[in-house]
Amino acid sequence: MSILLNKEFTFIVQGITGREAVNLTRECLDYGSNVVGGVTPGRKGREVHGVPVFDTVEQAVEHHGGPVDGSVVTVPPAFTKDAVIEAIENGIGLIVIVTERIPRGDVAQMVELADMRGARIIGPNCLGLIVPGVCKMGGIGGPAVDAAKAYAPGPVGVMSRSGGMTTEISSSLTAAGLGVSTAISIGGDAIIGSTYAELMPLFEADPDTQAIVIYTEPGGRMEAQLAEWVTENNSRLPIVAFMAGKFMDDEEMKGMSFGHAGTIVEGEEDTATQKIARLEGAGIRVVERIDEIPEAVRERLGAPA
Amino acid sequence: MRFYEYESRRIVERAGIPVTEYGFCTMDAEAREVAERIDGPVVVKSQVLTGGRMKAGGVKFADTPGEAEAHARDILELEINGHMPRGVLVDPKAEVEQEYYAGVVWDGTAKRPLMLFSDMGGIDIEEVAEKHPDHVGRGHASNLLPISDFEAKQVIARTGVTGSALNRATPILARLARLFRDCDMTLAEINPLARLSDGSFVALDAHMEMEDEAKPRQRALLESELEIEPDDTRETYEPSEFERNVSAIDAADHRGVVQGRDHGFEGNLGLVIGAGGGSLTLTDAVRSQGGRPANYTEIGGNPSVSKASGLAKQVLMKDGVEKIAVMMSIVSNTRVDIVARGVIKACLELDRDPGETIAIFRIPGAWEEEGYKILDRYGVEYCDRSVSMWEAARRAVEKIQG
Numbered sequence: 001m002s003i004l005l006n007k008e009f010t011f012i013v014q015g016i017t018g019r020e021a022v023n024l025t026r027e028c029l030d031y032g033s034n035v036v037g038g039v040t041p042g043r044k045g046r047e048v049h050g051v052p053v054f055d056t057v058e059q060a061v062e063h064h065g066g067p068v069d070g071s072v073v074t075v076p077p078a079f080t081k082d083a084v085i086e087a088i089e090n091g092i093g094l095i096v097i098v099t100e101r102i103p104r105g106d107v108a109q110m111v112e113l114a115d116m117r118g119a120r121i122i123g124p125n126c127l128g129l130i131v132p133g134v135c136k137m138g139g140i141g142g143p144a145v146d147a148a149k150a151y152a153p154g155p156v157g158v159m160s161r162s163g164g165m166t167t168e169i170s171s172s173l174t175a176a177g178l179g180v181s182t183a184i185s186i187g188g189d190a191i192i193g194s195t196y197a198e199l200m201p202l203f204e205a206d207p208d209t210q211a212i213v214i215y216t217e218p219g220g221r222m223e224a225q226l227a228e229w230v231t232e233n234n235s236r237l238p239i240v241a242f243m244a245g246k247f248m249d250d251e252e253m254k255g256m257s258f259g260h261a262g263t264i265v266e267g268e269e270d271t272a273t274q275k276i277a278r279l280e281g282a283g284i285r286v287v288e289r290i291d292e293i294p295e296a297v298r299e300r301l302g303a304p305a
Numbered sequence: 306m307r308f309y310e311y312e313s314r315r316i317v318e319r320a321g322i323p324v325t326e327y328g329f330c331t332m333d334a335e336a337r338e339v340a341e342r343i344d345g346p347v348v349v350k351s352q353v354l355t356g357g358r359m360k361a362g363g364v365k366f367a368d369t370p371g372e373a374e375a376h377a378r379d380i381l382e383l384e385i386n387g388h389m390p391r392g393v394l395v396d397p398k399a400e401v402e403q404e405y406y407a408g409v410v411w412d413g414t415a416k417r418p419l420m421l422f423s424d425m426g427g428i429d430i431e432e433v434a435e436k437h438p439d440h441v442g443r444g445h446a447s448n449l450l451p452i453s454d455f456e457a458k459q460v461i462a463r464t465g466v467t468g469s470a471l472n473r474a475t476p477i478l479a480r481l482a483r484l485f486r487d488c489d490m491t492l493a494e495i496n497p498l499a500r501l502s503d504g505s506f507v508a509l510d511a512h513m514e515m516e517d518e519a520k521p522r523q524r525a526l527l528e529s530e531l532e533i534e535p536d537d538t539r540e541t542y543e544p545s546e547f548e549r550n551v552s553a554i555d556a557a558d559h560r561g562v563v564q565g566r567d568h569g570f571e572g573n574l575g576l577v578i579g580a581g582g583g584s585l586t587l588t589d590a591v592r593s594q595g596g597r598p599a600n601y602t603e604i605g606g607n608p609s610v611s612k613a614s615g616l617a618k619q620v621l622m623k624d625g626v627e628k629i630a631v632m633m634s635i636v637s638n639t640r641v642d643i644v645a646r647g648v649i650k651a652c653l654e655l656d657r658d659p660g661e662t663i664a665i666f667r668i669p670g671a672w673e674e675e676g677y678k679i680l681d682r683y684g685v686e687y688c689d690r691s692v693s694m695w696e697a698a699r700r701a702v703e704k705i706q707g
Binding site: 020023077078101102103104105107108109111112113139141142143146147150160161162163164165167168171172175188190191195215217220221222224225242244245246247248250252253255256258259260261263267288289290291 | 416583592671
């Protein structure tokens, strides 16, 4: 079991003829994912690693002969909103937005429409998600052999504002013999489709997930929202958090963003120090060092070391 | 991107929000002309992108055009928190009955614009929210549906404001919310929004910030209407030589991305690190273990050898840098061997022994075997994913501090 993806999950790639998209299509196919079509306007009739390319999402869905579950959107920022709306209006339920530097107003519009239509957005500015050994949707973990090395199946759900750190953390869980149920690169922007708290109910309902690890950064109120969710819902899942970017709390770093657009600190609540306090207040274990994560998870799982 | 007060006034004015007969001046003689036109007491305000101008003497009142000219002359030469003013704004001294606050910000959790209103204007809205929560009205706006006046009315009515004040303030908050959405603002604030003795409302001060990512599509507003030069980026501080050089290296080659910062860093350990989250994690790891980073960098998206070497050279040439640490979280897109070649090339071109200069190389992932072979050849200490980012940072710090 897992969340969001399974062995039968089908998806398309919008912007499939772009350089990065060609790579991620190859990686996903090699991993065993069902990439059933691609879209690049004006390129109908081509193929990318055997995947047929269409002008519209409608054509891709029609060719598949039934509903398509997901779409990975990797088109330039100015065209992303249209591509995502096209996916939503063609009945696609899970959309991963890889593109970065999309204005917040566009992201908020896409998310509001997705909510109205019952669709879910992951990202933008993310690498997608992976269920080890089952399905990889997006560039997460890289080529199939590398993804296999970093992600072994196991009981830990991973959510991270950094794509690279999703793999780094999962790899350490795999090396420690723990493994991952589902890992999600949620995106590094100030407004994203699915926050920690919005994904928690799915992990909560997944019998194979026994613990959660989150990677967090300064900026935004997503961690406060998670802390509230955990308190209000009496979650069964122990959570281990790692906060990067503590140096940004220094006086001379005020008002700057590092790493991801979403790290811009707009108020006292957004700082690393405040967030750590908030998470700990909700019973979430915040580790100081990145290499403490596997051990902290093991302790919380109550399994023998 | 931040706007000067005179630009923010123009932005609210074009959205149909009443403003005073203000004038923006870059010369003292112009200030006299504006004051003559206003024909009454005026306020002369420094146009700087920093707070605290009142305290610093950047806001002065004048009863006559001559006085306005004299104040303008002083203020135009007055540096505030390291900023020279762009000009002065000459504003009629309004007969204010009451000051209000109207603002729109992003609520990242709700993912919607949040309208804010208070009948206690002229002070910081955070302060009002904390001390007088009953005096702050809030309400979300849709991103998709048209913003109706009633939504603004509800927010204002939540503060207890009624009568003609409610009816006059409603279109102002609604227009502010529309402009926030239409102009891709991240902050749109009118503080104070004043009710004058005749009952009319006017924006006495406005503060706007636009999302950088949206600048290309707001070009008509920025360049044609506000006449802002494209290179007027309004960073919070002047970029250093290192930062400018790294930007130039990044711009010269489209393959991959390198970024560098040294504002606020002044150590002896140069960091050649990546990617977004990895750089944050590694900078903390170095500092927490007593290391003193000389800079911050981000490598991503598979840069070319020359780009990686260009970045490493800039770091190595910084004053006080003794060694560099080359570290990243596991990479899948960026190639380990290319970064390895790049940093070794940088050392050699600067006549430095790579084995001595590179304190540690910790980049696991794509093409790592090829990368490690090259590093072996030059005697550079490296490690793979079995060594954590924390431990790699510790080894680098230990080497530089002996």
